[in-house]
Amino acid sequence: MIRLTRAGGGAAAMGALTLFAALASGNNLLYLVYGLLTAAFLVSWLWLRLSGRALAPRAEFPEALRMDGRFALRLRVANGGRWTARALEARRGPDAAPLGELPPGAEARAALDAQLPWRGLNEVEGLCLQSAQPFGLLRWSRPVAAEGLALPRPLEGTAEEEISALCESSGLERPRRGAGDELYGARPYQSGDEARLINWKLTLRAGKTFVNEFTEAAGAKVTVRADAGAGERAISAAAAALERCAVRGVQFRLAAGHDKTPFGTGRGHLTLCLDRLARLGAGGKARPAPAPAGARAEDLPASDPRLPALTLAGGLLLYAGLFIVDDIETPLLFACAPVFVWAWLVVRGRAPRLPDWFWTLASTGILLYTLLVDWRLSGVMIANTHLLLYMLANRLLASRTPADLRQAFIIHFLAFFLVSGQTISPWYFGFFFAYAAYAAAWLGLALSRGPGWTPRAALRPTAAVLGLSVVLFTATPRIEPLRQINPFVHLGLDKRKPAAEFAVRFTENVSLGFFGQLKRSSARVMRLKPLGGWGTRPGGPPAPFLLVRGAAFDRFDGRSWSKSAPAYAVRAGARAYRARDGRVPAARRGRALEFPGAAAGVGPGIEVTLYPLNTSVVFTAAGLTRLEGADSAAVFDHTDTVYFAAPYFTGTSYTAWGSRNPAAGFGPAILDYDRLLAGPYLALPALDARIAALAGRVTAGAATPREKARAVAAHLRRDYRYSLYSTDARRDLADFLFVSRSGNCEYFATAAAVLLRAAGVPTRLVAGFLADEWNEYGGFFDVRQGQAHAWIEAYVDGGWHPVDATPSVGLVQDRAERALGRLRRWATAAQLRWYRNVIGYDSFVQRDTLRRARLAVARDSLGRAADAAWPLVRGGILAALAGLVLLTLRDARRRGSQRRFAAVERLLKEAGYPRRLDQTARECAAVAAAARPELAPAAALVELHYRELYDPRGLDPAAEREADRLLKELRLRCQTLRS
């Protein structure tokens, strides 16, 4: 049977906690951790089943055991299967003896101290074979039946009368020459006799040397009586009697009731008699010998010298892992590095250990600091991580005993859990694998009780665990509603919630260098479901990607963009509404809101579902004429940005109907629009002189604004590199254009705007999202915070057209660093993929993935596979047909004759002479012909049949004709016979 160990119980509790945390927070890395723990259990169970199945343990008792004597009970185990069994030990109560590793086909032995308390058969209880491989989470135990025979203990001391009372001598005690003690007689001295035997008296008297001769009670046979009901003392006495007989060398036997052993001498016979004696009465039935009381000793890690070094390596790994948690200050981490060097020296024995009182003081101090100060300062999670860092250091420096090592391992796991909960970096991937390997190695080494453990032993189970954890990660359902009851969000475990401060800056201020941080977030911002009017097939994406327009800005101060608030008026019907703070309210028409341009008719529509974003921007994809489903009112401004009256803290959804001519925007409804165009949209701050010169150079050959816009965009896309690694150090525009030549989208957009404005084209910056993640399952675009994008709109040909000067991530060719660029591009793409598919893996993505996988398998690959296989299948069918034809031809001859002979057989059978199984054809025909002469043709037919079958030449046509004729003849005769 398989049971949880203490460590396993702890791991199971951790697993449950992790699952709850994962379900509640939606943190996908916690799903990975949960998958790892569950997989470890499943793999352990499977390994134990497979390796334990073929183990055959046997208990071995030494020969001639005495009651109450301590002996070594041997457990012999043979491995008859194909799996190596590891970490085996023999156990009985608190006693344990290690058996080590058992490869297939091998045998091992271990010995435990035991004692048989009863005379006769003893059933040794509690002996079992156990193993806790490969990770020590589950323990497999197989009880071993052991029955031993305890011989009775001979009575000590001089209870002569008691012993003699049991003995009966029979047979003549014929004195004869021998080595007894009674004098037999004297005889003359022969050479070789011992001098001490000389009878001096007689020698002197007779004048010749005489020696003494002694008798031997040879021929005596002793019967020792024992009675089953006489009590243990009597049986012990009988045992003593038997021993004495054996020592004396006489023939003896045991008589117990009617059962008498044969006479015999020697130790062998003594053992036989004692065996019989042992089984008398109560000794004949097995009585239980209970296992010694006492609890199982605590499972401490083995004192393998490699374990401290491995634990240190694990500590280093976890320390490195802390670096990928963004929220922990890197300088603090670096400050802790010397601790590890010191710890390594301590492990090597070259540095002194700190005294215990120091650690007690330090621990108390740090704990107080954490509870009172740090929780408030950095938040619970970060404070806990600081505490963990201290505990790591503590364990590394203060550990002495194997119990300390175990504590260190637990702390390592906690650190792993915390790192998983707080990071989104792609480096976690490698960290995860490294930790899994370390944990498997540590557990395996701690479990092994022999020097035979090698890393290779842990390879297969670890690989199985990793594979299974990935499967569990993919398949465990993500339940969205649980996120509502989310205690972990407040603790900062939920890295998918967009942080509030980002959203605020989103509308008010776009600064250079800002989007870098946002790109790493995979929090979902909105879902965009296209409704009618896009001109593409329903159910599919209207385009490979959509530019989702958020807010537009027209004022650039050299560093950041903002809105100017000009005074303008909007024409609505016959009236003119003046803008207040640069904004005009939208008209309400029934339950919907209408915008300028609605009279011309609505364009393509989208249904937008927004997550809590702490902004009030209305996102559109093709302009806006009509807004439905929104509860609050809306306003718009001269930059064609629309706002709700109040920010939506809890998310919202609405349907936005675009305009037939989105480029126009709200411009046509604004009075005196040209003034705006010439004003804020062309204004430039004081900039580096090179920028104006660059603008002139780039647009040199362009005549129309359209060509100028194209030229600027092409120039930026070609000669500049997209980089995700925008640091917080705000680099300015001149640095981007002339020095670094790399930046992210708002650099490109700002540069395009400035260059175009310098070339005389009115431009404005738009901040929004680039939606390119189409969810086939739901039929919508998934928009995440990482897809935040900035581009420009240039006033060209009477309308605002979007111009995206950012090179797409996959197309940039930097001639100077081509290879490195490719690697960087691949790294960026991988990073984005990590954020999207692992960090942001929730139920929608899960269902979408599974659906795509099923469809792909069902439709595409199956169809393609069928096409490829068809020629092969065709060939196979033809070959099979050809083979059949050949076989048929070969058998045709045989079948021909079989056919004829089958007819003969049938005829004979009908005539009453069926062919018996053992009869040959000739015999059958002969029998029939002998009985009925009319059936004579059958005999001739049989001869022809034989020729046909067995003669390699077969039948010539004349013979065949003859055979047919005979058959006809026979048929006729049979018919006449019947009638």
Next chain:
Amino acid sequence: METQAKTAPLDRLLAQVNGVLVGKDEAVRRTIIALLSRGHLLIEDVPGIGKTLLALALARSIDAKFRRIQFTNDLLPSDILGINLYDQKEGRFDFRAGPVFTNVLLADEINRSTPKTQSALLEAMNERQVSLEGTTFPLPEPFFVIATENPVEHAGTFPLPEAQLDRFIMRVQIGYPSPADELKVLRGGELAGRLDALTPVMTLEELLELQRRAAKVHADDAVLEYAVALARATREDPRIRLGLSPRGTQALAAAARASALLEGRDFMVPDDIKRVAGPVAAHRLMLDGAPFGLSRVAESERLIESVLARVPAPA
């Protein structure tokens, strides 16, 4: 037709020997089969029923040399195989060939001599050569041994063990003649007269040619499978302790081929197998209970028949 012309000498042989040994067609037939299949014959029967007559008639009919050895308790191997004699005059050893150097050898009462002598003869039979002190002397072709055993007397005999019995391709029982035939024998004149009147019906070369033809008789797979099935049935029968060995199966096939040739065919049919199964297999079986003498003979024949009755024959 052609085949039949070629086997005409066989018919003549059959007819001639049958003329001498009256009323024992089957026994004669089996003898010829053994001869054709290049095997040796074991006659297990009571004394005085014409074993020597059969051997002599056969030898005379095929114009073969005939020798006879009477096995006694004190027979030595050199009495059979030959000896190297020291010629004092010449000062060298000369090989004096033993009676085994002949075409037809009658080994009478083979179970009377010691196993050492028996094995000397049996080895010569098997290898068809005699090795003596380093020199090998081949035996003449064709070489045919007819050994006889008296199944009744057991005092002072050394019965052949099963492994040695295996070397005889067939065992034949001649049996007592019918009263009419016995009468005919008594009426028909002296023994010697009949024998002297025999003339050879074929030469040794013809016999060798016939032997080669017998070996080339075509055997269809179905027939061979039947033979193998028979052999397996003897091995698996619970009443038989030791069944037919592979050498026995080969003997069965060879004998069946010879039987087919004797009937004038050059292809084998299942009936051939069935016909020779009894004589070929019966003496190779080791039975439970080890019955002795004539009862053993009868018992094994019965067993073979029951085995034959249980194995399905091909069409």
